[in-house]
Amino acid sequence: MSFEHHKDLLGLKDLGKEEITTILDVAVPMKDIIKRDIKKVPTLRGKVVVTLFYEPSTRTRTSFELAGKYLSADTVNLAVNTSSVQKGESLRDTIKTIEVMGADMVVIRHSMSGVPHYVSRNTSMRVINAGDGVHEHPTQGLLDMYSIREKKGTLEGLKVAIVGDILHSRVARSNIFGLQKFGCEVRVIGPSTLMPPGVEKLGVKKYFNIEEGLEGVDVINVLRIQRERQKKGLFPTLEEYANLYCLTRERVSRARPDVLVLHPGPMNRGVEISSEVADSVTSIINEQVTNGVAVRMALLYLMMGGSRDEIAG
Amino acid sequence: MRLLVKGGRVIDPANHLDEVADLLVENGVIREIRPGIPEAGAEVLDAAGKVVCPGFIDIHVHLREPGFEYKEDIASGTRAAAAGGFTSVCCMPNTCPVIDNNAVTGFIRRRAEEVGVVNVYPIGSITKQQEGKEIAEIADLVAAGCVAISDDGRPVMNAEIMRRALEYTKMFDIPVISHCEDLNLAEEGQMHEGYYSTLYGLKGIPAVAEEIMVARDILLAGATGSRVHFAHVSTRGSLNLIRQARQQGLRVTCEVTPHHLTLTDEVVGTYDTDTKVNPPLRSREDVEALRAALREGLVDCIATDHAPHELEAKDCEFNLASFGISGLETAVAVILSELVNPGELDLGEMVRLLAVNPARVLGLDKGTLTPGAAADITILDLNAVKEVVPASFHSKGKNNPFKGRRLRGWPWATIVSGKIVALNGEIMV
Numbered sequence: 001m002s003f004e005h006h007k008d009l010l011g012l013k014d015l016g017k018e019e020i021t022t023i024l025d026v027a028v029p030m031k032d033i034i035k036r037d038i039k040k041v042p043t044l045r046g047k048v049v050v051t052l053f054y055e056p057s058t059r060t061r062t063s064f065e066l067a068g069k070y071l072s073a074d075t076v077n078l079a080v081n082t083s084s085v086q087k088g089e090s091l092r093d094t095i096k097t098i099e100v101m102g103a104d105m106v107v108i109r110h111s112m113s114g115v116p117h118y119v120s121r122n123t124s125m126r127v128i129n130a131g132d133g134v135h136e137h138p139t140q141g142l143l144d145m146y147s148i149r150e151k152k153g154t155l156e157g158l159k160v161a162i163v164g165d166i167l168h169s170r171v172a173r174s175n176i177f178g179l180q181k182f183g184c185e186v187r188v189i190g191p192s193t194l195m196p197p198g199v200e201k202l203g204v205k206k207y208f209n210i211e212e213g214l215e216g217v218d219v220i221n222v223l224r225i226q227r228e229r230q231k232k233g234l235f236p237t238l239e240e241y242a243n244l245y246c247l248t249r250e251r252v253s254r255a256r257p258d259v260l261v262l263h264p265g266p267m268n269r270g271v272e273i274s275s276e277v278a279d280s281v282t283s284i285i286n287e288q289v290t291n292g293v294a295v296r297m298a299l300l301y302l303m304m305g306g307s308r309d310e311i312a313g
Numbered sequence: 314m315r316l317l318v319k320g321g322r323v324i325d326p327a328n329h330l331d332e333v334a335d336l337l338v339e340n341g342v343i344r345e346i347r348p349g350i351p352e353a354g355a356e357v358l359d360a361a362g363k364v365v366c367p368g369f370i371d372i373h374v375h376l377r378e379p380g381f382e383y384k385e386d387i388a389s390g391t392r393a394a395a396a397g398g399f400t401s402v403c404c405m406p407n408t409c410p411v412i413d414n415n416a417v418t419g420f421i422r423r424r425a426e427e428v429g430v431v432n433v434y435p436i437g438s439i440t441k442q443q444e445g446k447e448i449a450e451i452a453d454l455v456a457a458g459c460v461a462i463s464d465d466g467r468p469v470m471n472a473e474i475m476r477r478a479l480e481y482t483k484m485f486d487i488p489v490i491s492h493c494e495d496l497n498l499a500e501e502g503q504m505h506e507g508y509y510s511t512l513y514g515l516k517g518i519p520a521v522a523e524e525i526m527v528a529r530d531i532l533l534a535g536a537t538g539s540r541v542h543f544a545h546v547s548t549r550g551s552l553n554l555i556r557q558a559r560q561q562g563l564r565v566t567c568e569v570t571p572h573h574l575t576l577t578d579e580v581v582g583t584y585d586t587d588t589k590v591n592p593p594l595r596s597r598e599d600v601e602a603l604r605a606a607l608r609e610g611l612v613d614c615i616a617t618d619h620a621p622h623e624l625e626a627k628d629c630e631f632n633l634a635s636f637g638i639s640g641l642e643t644a645v646a647v648i649l650s651e652l653v654n655p656g657e658l659d660l661g662e663m664v665r666l667l668a669v670n671p672a673r674v675l676g677l678d679k680g681t682l683t684p685g686a687a688a689d690i691t692i693l694d695l696n697a698v699k700e701v702v703p704a705s706f707h708s709k710g711k712n713n714p715f716k717g718r719r720l721r722g723w724p725w726a727t728i729v730s731g732k733i734v735a736l737n738g739e740i741m742v
Contacts, residue, residue, distance in 0.1 A: 013512075091630060112632040113514035114584030133632075135514025170514060197517060198508030 008120045008127040009299060011136035012178040020178060022308050024146050026298035027291070029311055033070055034293055044073035044304055050098050052078045053109040053130070059265065059289060060130050060139070064107045067296035073304075076103070091115070095123050104304065108132075126303050134168045139299065140264055141174030143292040145182075147284070148219055150291070151260050155182035161213055161255075162186065163245060164223030164272055165194040167234075171264050175221060176202055189213035190245065193234045210245050214254040221262045222247050225272045238271055248274045262288060315339050316731055317352055321360030321692060325367060326665050327681035336365055338688040341731035345684055358733065360692055363725055366664045367682050368400025368689030370671035373465070373490075373544055373568060373616035374641065376402070376433070379420060380409025385621040385709045387421065388428040390641070393619070393708035395735035398645040398724025400689035401432035401671075401679060402619075406443065407466035413438040413449040418457035430734045430742050431727070432689070434460045434675065436490065439478045443467040448478045455485045460675045463490035465544055470496055472529060479539035488540040488566070488674060493526035493551070494592065503632055505578040505593040513582055515631065518593050524550040531558040534565055542674055543567040545618050547592040549602035556611055566674050568614040569603050571647040572638055576600075576714060586627045586634035587714040590620070607658060613670045615663075617644045621710020639710030643701055645693070647715060649722025654695060667691075687730050694725040699738075707740065 012020070033041055049068040051061050061077060068075035078098070098106055105126040108116050113133030120127045131137040149155050160179055166172045166188045176186050180203055188199060189207045200206055207213030214220065225241060235241050252259060261281040265288075269275045278285075301311065316338040323334045323346055335350040336343065371394065377385035385393075394402045404421065406412035412421065418435050425433035437454035439462050441447050451462060462482060468491075469475045475491075482489050499522040504510050506517020527543060531554055534541040546552060546567045558565045572590060577597050581588045588594060606612050620637025627634050645667070652658035668691070672680030679689060698721045703711035727735040734742050 090625070090628075092628065110630070112630045114631040117584045118630060133514050134516075173512075173514065196511035197506055198511050201508045202511065 006303070008116070009138055009303065010116050010120060010127070010129050012138045012141045012174045013136065017181040020142065020145065020181060023142055023295065023298050023302060024149055026302060026308055026311055027146055027294040030297035030301070031290065031294035033297070034290060039070050040072060041070065042072045043301060043306065044068065044071040047073040047105070047304055048103045049073045049075045049105045049107060049300065050078060050103045051075065051107040051130070052080070052094070052098070054080050055109050055111045055131070057109055057131070059292070060109065063289070063292045064130065064296050067293050067300055070293070071297055071300055073300065091119070092122050095119050099123050099125050105300070128299065128303070131170055134170055136174045136177070137170040138174050139292070139296055140171050141178040142299070143288060143295045144175055144221060144262055145178050146291045146295050147262060147288050148260060152218060155179065155184060157183050158218040159185045159187070159216060160219040160221060161189055161217040162221045162223065163189045163210065163213070163247060165225055165229060166190050166199065166223070167194045167196045168226065168229065169223050171223060176204055187213050187217065191235055191241070194229070210251055211254055214251055217255045217259060219260045219262065220247065220252070220255060222273050224264060224266065225268055242271050246270065246272060246274055247277050249276050252277055260284065265289070314341070314731060315355035316358060316688070316728070316733070317350060317355040318358045318360050318365055318690065318692070321363045321365035323365045323682065324661055324664050325682040326661050326669050327367070328683055330682070331661060336682065336690070338728070338731040341688055343682055343684050343686050343688050346682060358726065364660065364693040364695060366691045366693065367668040367680050368727070368729065369398050369645065369667040369691045370401040370677065370679060371399045371617050371619065371641065371644070372403045372614055372671045372675060374402045374404055374619040375407065375621065375637070376404040377408065377621065378424065379417065383623050383709070387424045387433065389707060389709045390619070390621070391425065391429040391431045391433060392740050393641040393706060394431045395727045395729070395740060396707050396738050397642040398691045398693070398727055399431060399641065400691060400727060400729045401434065401677070403434045403436050403460060403675065405436055405463060405465040406438040411438045411443050412436065412459070413441050413443070413454070415453045415457040418454060418459055422458050430740065431729050434458070434677070436460060437462045439464045439469055439489065440474060445469045445471055445474060448474065448481055451481055451485060455487060459487070460677065461488050461490050461542070463492065463544065465490065465492040468492050468494045468496060468526065472533065475530065476533050476537060479533055479537040479541070483537065483539045486676065488542040490542045490544050491526070491530045492544050493523045493530065495522045495525050498522035498525065502593070503589065504581045505595045507578060507596050509578040509581060513584070515581065520548040520550055520595065520599070523548055523592055524554060527551045527554045531555070531563065531565060534558070534563050535561070538564070540564045545570050545573065545592055545616070547573045547595050547603070548599050552602055552606045552611060559611070566613040568616040569607070569612050570616060570618050571640060571644045572714065574600065574603050574607070575647055575651045580714065584631045585714065586629070586631055587638065587712045587716065589631065589634050589636055590638050591636035604652070604657065607662070607666070612666065613674055615644070615648060615666045616671070617641055619708070621708050622712050623709070624711065627712045637712060638714060639703070639706065639708045639712045641708060642706050643713055643715045643720070646699070646720040646723045649693065649695060650720035654722050688728060689730065690728040691724060692726040692728070693722065695722045697721070697723040697725065699723055
């Protein structure tokens with residue numbers, strides 16, 4: 001199958017289980033390419049991918065850029081600070097400008113939810129959401145799912161706990177939407193002030209107590225805590241947050257013995273994850289980063305018209 | 314100057330009238346209503362199959378002039394009103410300069426005389442410059458023609474200021490129209506807080522941001538004995554508070570908008586900025602509570618909160634878009650199509666909500682077809698089916714979330730002081 005009928009990837013909510021499986025399957029041979037000595041295949045030669053980031057990001061942007069380059073696409077990064085955006089150009093005009101320069105695809109990150117949808121309506125380029133506000137971060141969701149499937153062999157029926165600031169987390173939402181399509185039991189764990197209203201209606205189990213929430217889970221996905229949330233009065237101090245929710249070895253022991261710990265990075269050691277746990281899972285978290293490139297290669301390939309049969313056999 | 318409106322179903326709740334009859338207008342005034350009035354040289358408007366009502370009054374519009382003429386002006390806004398079936402509109406004070414003095418009030422009334430096609434009643438500001446610090450010269454505003462005062466668009470957060478404004482206003486027998494929004498609770502909010510704000514990742518405006526201020530102003534109305542009218546009530550909790558206040562005999566009234574009666578927060582999911590409005594589109598439970606309150610008689614008025622914007626204010630990122638719906642040209646059609654034609658709202662009740670009660674709340678000598686009254690008449694075609702096409706609005710604001718919908722039941726003719734100002738969506742003057 002191919003992605004002919006999807007112009008854009010705006011969120012995992014809109015994707016079917018089969019489509020997600022296709023992306024993850026295609027990412028497997030893509031990962032092999034990354035490990036080669038000569039990391040380049042000619043698949044997307046002559047295609048142009050523009051990354052347009054309105055929020056600071058190192059790893060996601062670099063990941064998209066390298067994914068494009070490994071597939072021989074020309075990738076251009078629009079650094080928002082030095083671009084015409086600073087001159088007050090409207091987003092719509094910026095997008096049009098990129099389009100008429102001949103780009104085939106735009107990868108956009110924005111601090112405001114729904115911006116990729118707005119861009120999608122205003123361009124014929126293909127659009128990938130690289131994180132919009134507190135809405136979705138579909139490629140992070142996909143790489144988390146890839147990492148889980150790689151380690152666990154399957155996604156079906158796993159118990160996955162997401163710990164931290166669920167309210168402001170686009171990673172949490174994309175994980176929830178994606179994992180539920182595979183019958184996973186998703187639990188969200190965090191303080192009441194960082195729980196989005198009506199979160200249970202998303203079909204997840206909500207826990208304020210981390211010990212209870214981690215009981216018997218297969219996967220723990222730890223979210224990064226942003227310090228400005230404390231300033232907004234959503235929790236009293238980072239110390240109190242750490243006392244209540246920091247992932248310590250003792251807390252990890254509540255989960256299944258073969259539990260997989262993920263973190264979208266970068267980590268705040270001693271806040272959401274103890275140094276001890278962080279050190280013990282560093283290799284897996286690094287592998288998540290590699291998987292991120294592989295998943296994005298798969299996505300670029302499929303969205304530019306490639307098919308699974310050609311590459312995954 | 315005689316106009317004979319012939320053969321329509323005439324509904325005039327103030328006179329318990331609902332029958333097919335002719336209506337004769339002479340020199341801008343209603344002369345008589347009965348079947349079989351001879352034409353006798355009068356201009357004839359054949360209203361057979363149509364519904365003839367007292368002219369509709371929208372007590373909550375933003376005409377944007379002076380100051381924001383790129384969004385709307387008195388000429389375009391009153392044309393939109395006429396096309397939408399309204400014979401009178403009351404314009405909110407959040408202009409630039411603010412309607413907080415005699416001069417701005419006078420300017421608006423003069424402009425309305427010169428270029429307006431429907432009656433315009435200005436609403437003054439509660440505080441100077443709408444800053445919420447010192448009460449405006451309310452006596453001067455009333456003398457200049459303001460029919461109410463309001464903090465619409467910039468709520469008075471300080472309870473002491475609100476208390477003094479209510480006490481002071483008591484001397485003039487006009488209502489204080491309260492826009493209930495606790496700015497701290499609503500800060501940075503983009504849509505109703507609930508399941509859908511979680512799903513769409515937009516910061517929520519909780520129902521309690523409205524309700525806490527409804528509660529405050531009910532308490533202040535009780536403490537001062539003043540009249541408070543609640544603008545654009547949107548939550549079940551607000552209605553419960555207003556019901557209790559009524560039961561205690563307090564002088565509080567309220568209005569709801571067509572969009573809060575018919576759209577839920579779910580529609581925000583496309584990030585269409587035309588769905589961004591303040592108060593936000595609420596949950597299904599809230600919409601159902603508003604509709605129940607209409608049937609119960611708890612709601613006094615339907616008002617549009619017509620809030621036109623220029624294209625650039627809406628063609629942008631959702632978070633950056635301005636709040637508001639350009640609603641004058643769809644309000645009546647939405648109510649007819651979604652509530653009256655499906656049998657949920659009685660036509661007579663609709664006339665009470667759009668004509669009788671708005672006049673009563675503001676003390677206007679309007680809202681009835683009693684012989685001798687000014688001939689302000691709205692005529693409806695319950696069977697007309699038309700698509701909402703914002704590009705063809707008379708309003709400068711094309712921001713309307715009903716775009717593309719086919720609605721059944723539209724205003725057909727709008728008559729102001731005996732003059733046909735709009736017919737079938739076209740402006741006749």
